[in-house]
Amino acid sequence: MSELRKDPVSKRWVIFAPERSKRPSDYRKDKDEEVKVDLEEESGKCPFCEGKEKTSGDELLAYEKIPGRKPNSPGWWVRVLENKYPALQDESEIGKKGVGIYDKMNGVGHHEIIVETPKHHKCISDLEYNEVEKVIWAYRDRYMTLQEDARMKYVLIFKNYGKDAGASLEHSHSQLIATPVVPKRVEEEISGARHYYEFRDRCVFCDIVTQELADKERIVEENDNFIAFVFFAGRFPYETWILPKKHSSNFENITKKEVMNLAVILKNVLKRIKGALGDPAYNFVIHTLPINGEGQHYYHWHIEIMPKLTKVAGFEWGSGFYINPELPEKAAKILRDTNIE
Known part of the structure; x- marks a missing residue:
């Protein structure tokens, strides 16, 4: 059974999950690790592929291509x-x-x-826009279901793409973890947004959107509902944020039109990152207001995309500072100029 323990100094909660534990030898790095191929996937045994539904476990939700389809088929x-x-x-x-x-x-x-596609060698940047829409709807529908659990305080939706980003299987998928506490990173964002609102009587994220639209130099792409930009103070090279242009604190309130436009900008940004940077590993996270949380006026949901291009080392861990070798303005221009046709 997992348990959560709280750091009394930083107030950060840590999940201990012994069921996921490795043997000591499993933590050692093989010098040929980078060139190894996942033999299970190579031999067609990937549990997420179409036709392997019985091996992947019972589904909680599925969007059907075939009317009347039976679960786990x-x-x-x-x-x-x-x-x-x-x-x-x-x-x-x-x-x-x-x-x-x-x-x-x-x-x-x-x-x-969340298994995003039945096609083993496709990822979000390869899917059609209507297929990406279905992934976003799955995020939203599961969020709506899990927020009904009175024990839960937060639902974090995230994606690990590539081995360096923590993906253990190649087949494109996202994850969702609902927790009985609000993550510290989210609490820090909410606290900062609240202080800004108390000082200026405005949402800081809305002001960021206004600033980026005025400056233009960090924008990667925009449409009627969303703006994507390389973040002014990004911790990592090419760290790109996607924000709704209109104030919205809760991801689960997304509308049909917004889902359509989010699918377009998310796919395009990931395709630009893939094209410009040689298909790097990346993580993305959706930050939204906690379940039944305060902050409707000053918090603004958003997506943070973080390519894995540098290593977090001793200085970063010890200081909380990050060293980013790429100016956001230059990174944004490279992404903008990348052909995605």
Whole structure:
């Protein structure tokens, strides 16, 4: 059973998931690791591929290509599954308790996999726009379901693409983890946004949108509903944010038109990153307001895309500073100029 433990200094919660533990030898790096091929996937045994539904576990949600399709069978656009090796599990009550000066609770939550396509060698940047829309709707629909669990405080949707970004399987998929606490990173954003609002009586994210539209030099792409730009103070080279142009604090309130335009800008930005940078590994996360949380006036949901181009080393871990070798203005121009036709 997983459990959460709280750092009494930083107030950060850490998930301990012994079910996912490796043997000590599994942590060692093979010098030929970079050239190895996943033999399971090469031999056609990928559990996420169409036709392998029985091996991947029961689906929680599926969008069907074939009307009347039976669960856990071929003929789908997107499938959502329980993670077979979850960081958190839906098994018990939260069970908060103190251990001397320390606090801990049961590792209660939800950990799900969103399989974005039945096609093994395709990723979001390769899909048609209407296929990306279905992925976004799956995010939204699962969010709406999980927010009904009174134990949960936050639903984090994220994607690890490539081995260096933490992906353990090549087949394109995203993940969703619902937690009984609000992540520290999100709390810090909300706190900063609240302080800005108290000082200026405006949403800081709305002001960022206004600033980027005025400056133009960091914009990668925009449409009626969204703007994508290389973030002015990005921690990583080519760190790109996607924000709704109109103030919106909750991702789950996204409209049909917004889903269509988000699909376009998300696919295009990922395609630009792939084309300009040689298909790098990346992570993206969706930050939204916590479930039933305060901050409707000053928080603004958004997507952060972080290509894995540099290593986080001792200075960064020790100081909290990041060293970014690429100016956002230059990075944005390179992405803008990348042909995605």
